[in-house]
Every structure is written in structure tokens, then in C-alpha cells.
Amino acid sequence: MTFKQKKIITILGKEIKAGESRELTFGVANLHTSSSVDVPVIIERSKKPGPVVLFTAGIHGxxxxxxxxxxxxxxxxxxxxxxxxxxxxxxxNVFGFINLNREFPDGRDLNRVFPGIKRGSLASRVAYKLVNEVIPDVDFIMDFHTGGSGRFNAPQIRIVKNSLTLDAIAETFGAPFVLYSKNIKKSFRNTCYKLGKPILLFEGGKSFHIDEKVTNTGVNGAKRVLNHLGMLSSKFKASKPKKPPVYILDSRWQRANFSGMFKASITINSKVTKGDVIGNITDPYGKFNHFVKATNSGYIINVNESPIVYQGDALFHITTKLK
Structure with a gap:
């Protein structure tokens, strides 16, 4: 990747010179009590020129x-x-984080309203401000996400196909899996892509939960990318990944054929063969026990950890085609 060298960058209307450290306030809105809701934006600039990298998280609260x-x-x-x-x-999404909700108070998913509208809904206004007052001087973005409630995602990088730049940087990150997926309309990733801003989307773990292995993967991956860009401080070392990533071209959800109490018997990241027993569904009365068998061979990249499932619920996300 090549970047323009910027002596001065402008974030949220403030000019920041090389060598400066700043904490700016991203004013989201006021509560109904008139109290302001602000999001800190932490900026560190070296005196030496180089890329402008943005780390984001909490788009879903x-x-x-x-x-x-x-x-x-x-x-x-x-x-x-x-x-x-x-x-x-x-x-x-500080509103969602305070209440541990995925959405904004207006009921909208922030990751489905980009690039936003200046005088739109609350979520749309936040998206607009992020795109127009933070993103313009940014060269590269890493956006961190997790799986949905009860569904544990294997640490993975998601990128679009046919981008040599993203392929190279995703391999550098060193997550166990790289999943090729289309950009979703009105998502942050899609907007950045259209603006010509390379972005890696990291997925790992599940909502309402902090997992040490997932966080270590994310932090180590960030260090590797910064090292690759010549930005990592000499105080830190970027470890080499234990294994090269598995590149996933396609995958499918395996769903429950019955309702009941569910328990997976296979761990995340495991490779399974079609017909392997990977879990079971029982009733509370000890009269029913259904063994869930893998419907195809591949890697397990998501496991439903909910103890109760209904017929049709997604149980496992299994790869079907690798690069």
C-alpha cells in the first residue's frame, strides 16, 4: 500500500500536527435529560511521516x-x-454499549445506515459524522466485531475477493481464517471500500462476552499489521502466526432439525468430516436424544452456544469451499 504523507490532518474539525497527541470528543447527541453523550477519539501522531491508521470497535453496542x-x-x-x-x-455506538444493545435508541443498526445523512435519524447522523469528519484523512482501517448473541465466531478476517492489497494485509494480520464475503449495502465496510479506504473487518467471539484467545488474536494481528506498515514502536515485537490462515471461499449454516436443549461436542476451529457427530439436541425429560451430524466436511467457524434451540436455528457455520 502507498500513502500520501500528511504534515497536518483534520479530525472532527481540529487540525493535528505531526508529533501531537490529542483526545478529541465525538459529540454524538444529548440524552433526554440534556446530558451530552460523547465518544473519545484518541489520536497519536509520530514526528516521522507515515500512514494514518484507524482502529474502530463497538459499532454494535x-x-x-x-x-x-x-x-x-x-x-x-x-x-x-x-x-x-x-x-x-x-x-x-456508545448508546448501545451503555445498555448492552446492538442497535441505537432509534432502533436502527448503525452498520446498515452508512454513509449516513446529516439531518437523518440519530444513527444516520453518527454515521455521517464518522464518514465526513474522521475518515477523510485516514489511509487504512481495522474494524473489530464479534458474533451475535450466543453464537461464537472463530477469529477471522473478512474481506472482498480480488483485492491484492487486502489479501496481503489479511495474511499479515494472521487470524486463523480469512473469509471472502461481499460488502453489505450501507455497511461501514462498504462505505470505506467505495471511498478507496482499505479496511479489514475482524470477527471473533460472541456478544456480551470477552474471550482472552480472541482478544489476543486481535491485538497480535494489529501489531503485525502496524509492523508491516513500519509503524510499530520498537518497544513491541510482532510475533509470527503459528499457522498460515485458511482462506474460505464459501460456507453454510447447519440448522437444527428439532427444538430442545442443545450442546455442541466439537470445538471452534475444528475440521470435521461429513457424518461426524458434532452435537446433540435433547428434551428436558430424558426421552429424546438427537445426534447432530455434520452435513458436509469443512472447518467449524461458528458454534451456537445457546443451551436452548428451536427448529431452524443456526447451530454451526461450516466451510464448504476453500481457496
């Missing part, structure tokens, strides 16, 4: 694992670059 990754990047000082600029926004 219940995805605390991503927030923890960016928190650690700040707390450990990884965000203080040797060259260039690092911007961290640990929580974008």
Missing part, C-alpha cells in the same frame, strides 16, 4: 470483545506509532 481489543491497543501503548498516525475509537 453489545460486541464488547472488539471494544476490549482496541482498549488493550491503547492501554499497552501500541497506539503510539514509530511513524505515521494511529486513531482509536473504542466505542462508536
Amino acid at each position: 453489545d460486541e464488547v470483545n472488539g471494544v476490549e481489543i482496541v482498549r488493550q491497543i491503547i492501554a499497552k501503548g501500541i497506539n503510539k506509532p514509530k511513524t505515521g498516525t494511529i486513531i482509536c475509537i473504542p466505542i462508536i
Whole structure:
């Protein structure tokens, strides 16, 4: 990747010079009590020129694992670059984070309203402000997410196909899986892609939960990318991934054929063969026990950890085609 060298960048209307450290306030809105709701934007600039990298998390307020990754990047000082600029926004949907809700108070999913409208809904206004007052001077973005409620995602990077730039940087990140997926309309990733801003979307863990292995994968991946860009401080070392990532071209959800109490018997990241027993569904009365068998061979990249499932619920996400 090649980047323009910027002596001065403008974030939220404030000019920030090389070598400066700033914490700006992203004014989201006021509560009904007139109290302001503000999101800190933490900016660290080296005196040496280099890329402008943005770390974001908490687009969905219940995805605390991503927030923890960016928190650690700040707390450990990884965000203080040797060259260039690092911007961290640990929580974008602060309303959702306070209430542990996925959506904004207006009921909208922030990740489905980008690039936003200046005088639109609350979520749309936040999206508009992020795109127009933070993104313009940014060169590269890492956005951290987790799986849905009760569904544990294997740590994975999601990118579009046919991008040599994203392929290279995803391999550098070193997550166990790289999943090729289309950009979703009106998502943050799709908007950044259209603006020509390379973005890696990280998925790992599940909502309402912090998992140490997932956070370690996210933090180590961020260090590797920063090292690749020549930005990682000499105080830190970027470890090599234990294994090269598995590239996923296609996958499918295996759903429950029965309602009942569910327990998976296979761990995340495991490779299974068609017909393997990977879980079971029972009734509360000890009269029924259905063994869930893999409908195809592949890697398990998501497991439903809910103890109760209904017929048709997604139980496992299994790869079907690899690169």
C-alpha cells in the first residue's frame, strides 16, 4: 500500500500536527435529560511521516470483545506509532454499549445506515459524522466485531475477493481464517471500500462476552499489521502466526432439525468430516436424544452456544469451499 504523507490532518474539525497527541470528543447527541453523550477519539501522531491508521470497535453496542481489543491497543501503548498516525475509537455506538444493545435508541443498526445523512435519524447522523469528519484523512482501517448473541465466531478476517492489497494485509494480520464475503449495502465496510479506504473487518467471539484467545488474536494481528506498515514502536515485537490462515471461499449454516436443549461436542476451529457427530439436541425429560451430524466436511467457524434451540436455528457455520 502507498500513502500520501500528511504534515497536518483534520479530525472532527481540529487540525493535528505531526508529533501531537490529542483526545478529541465525538459529540454524538444529548440524552433526554440534556446530558451530552460523547465518544473519545484518541489520536497519536509520530514526528516521522507515515500512514494514518484507524482502529474502530463497538459499532454494535453489545460486541464488547472488539471494544476490549482496541482498549488493550491503547492501554499497552501500541497506539503510539514509530511513524505515521494511529486513531482509536473504542466505542462508536456508545448508546448501545451503555445498555448492552446492538442497535441505537432509534432502533436502527448503525452498520446498515452508512454513509449516513446529516439531518437523518440519530444513527444516520453518527454515521455521517464518522464518514465526513474522521475518515477523510485516514489511509487504512481495522474494524473489530464479534458474533451475535450466543453464537461464537472463530477469529477471522473478512474481506472482498480480488483485492491484492487486502489479501496481503489479511495474511499479515494472521487470524486463523480469512473469509471472502461481499460488502453489505450501507455497511461501514462498504462505505470505506467505495471511498478507496482499505479496511479489514475482524470477527471473533460472541456478544456480551470477552474471550482472552480472541482478544489476543486481535491485538497480535494489529501489531503485525502496524509492523508491516513500519509503524510499530520498537518497544513491541510482532510475533509470527503459528499457522498460515485458511482462506474460505464459501460456507453454510447447519440448522437444527428439532427444538430442545442443545450442546455442541466439537470445538471452534475444528475440521470435521461429513457424518461426524458434532452435537446433540435433547428434551428436558430424558426421552429424546438427537445426534447432530455434520452435513458436509469443512472447518467449524461458528458454534451456537445457546443451551436452548428451536427448529431452524443456526447451530454451526461450516466451510464448504476453500481457496
